[in-house]
Amino acid sequence: MKFVPNFLNRRPMLFAIVFWVFAVPAIAAVINWVVMPVTAGRLTKTLPVPNVVDLSADEAEAVLKRAGLNAKWAKEGRYSSEIAANNVLIQMPIAGRTVKESRTVFLTLSKGRQEVQIPDLRGVSLRQAEISLQRLELVLGSKIEGAHTAIPRGVVIRTEPEAGSKARIGSRVNIIVSSGNSSGKVLLPNLREMSLGRAMAVIDSLGLTLGNVTNMPSEDKLPNTVLTLNPMPGEYLEPGTTIDLTVAE
Numbered sequence: 001m002k003f004v005p006n007f008l009n010r011r012p013m014l015f016a017i018v019f020w021v022f023a024v025p026a027i028a029a030v031i032n033w034v035v036m037p038v039t040a041g042r043l044t045k046t047l048p049v050p051n052v053v054d055l056s057a058d059e060a061e062a063v064l065k066r067a068g069l070n071a072k073w074a075k076e077g078r079y080s081s082e083i084a085a086n087n088v089l090i091q092m093p094i095a096g097r098t099v100k101e102s103r104t105v106f107l108t109l110s111k112g113r114q115e116v117q118i119p120d121l122r123g124v125s126l127r128q129a130e131i132s133l134q135r136l137e138l139v140l141g142s143k144i145e146g147a148h149t150a151i152p153r154g155v156v157i158r159t160e161p162e163a164g165s166k167a168r169i170g171s172r173v174n175i176i177v178s179s180g181n182s183s184g185k186v187l188l189p190n191l192r193e194m195s196l197g198r199a200m201a202v203i204d205s206l207g208l209t210l211g212n213v214t215n216m217p218s219e220d221k222l223p224n225t226v227l228t229l230n231p232m233p234g235e236y237l238e239p240g241t242t243i244d245l246t247v248a249e
Helices: 006-010 012-040 057-066 126-135 196-205
Strands: 046-048 070-073 088-092 098-100 104-109 115-117 139-146 156-160 166-168 172-178 209-216 226-230 242-248
Touching: 057 070, 057 088, 057 104, 126 139, 126 156, 126 172, 196 209, 196 226, 196 242
Parallel strands: 070 104, 139 172, 209 242
Antiparallel strands: 046 098, 088 104, 115 166, 156 172, 226 242
16 A cells, blocks of 8 residues: 555655655644643643641641642641641642642641740849840739848749749740848748648648638649649748638549
């Protein structure tokens, strides 16, 4: 069977011209519209990346799976003042980006607000204490006055939470400041970890008054163990002051 007309066989130059004018463009079109899309993956299904920022880890993975995408987590999370701990902080690619089906989306969890150690402010002025807290991005909370025999008026006695404990950036720290003379007042000792009976005996021996006793669940304390007290330990109080206790159930 002959595919090339006889007159073209007799005229090879004319055959070459016809070939380059008609056949080559046709072959190029086939390559461009069929072969290239297949090899380049253009025929693969594409879809938009959903937004999983601020979702929990389980929720984020479920959303991506329903969208036909995979999730891969960064080994280390990052601190954030805006996204709660254990929620997605960063996703790559970002939401709305068009990607191929089964694409992997890289996720980073939030570690929440960064924690800092509360400094020891005992013996400094209230202004110095405020500056020290600001440098750590902590906020000066309430100023509580308490009499003290050794610390001059206006000087910090202690903080609440206590120095050395951890607090998240942005947390409030209360300052107990000396009011000077403690004449006629009694020092409230630390009643934490005492049994309720022992704490009641100490309160009575100091001429103070037992106030409200509140029960609170505790996994590691024996029932009726003092957990917290109000006012706080270390304050000088007038005789008859009421002491409220919180004890383990």
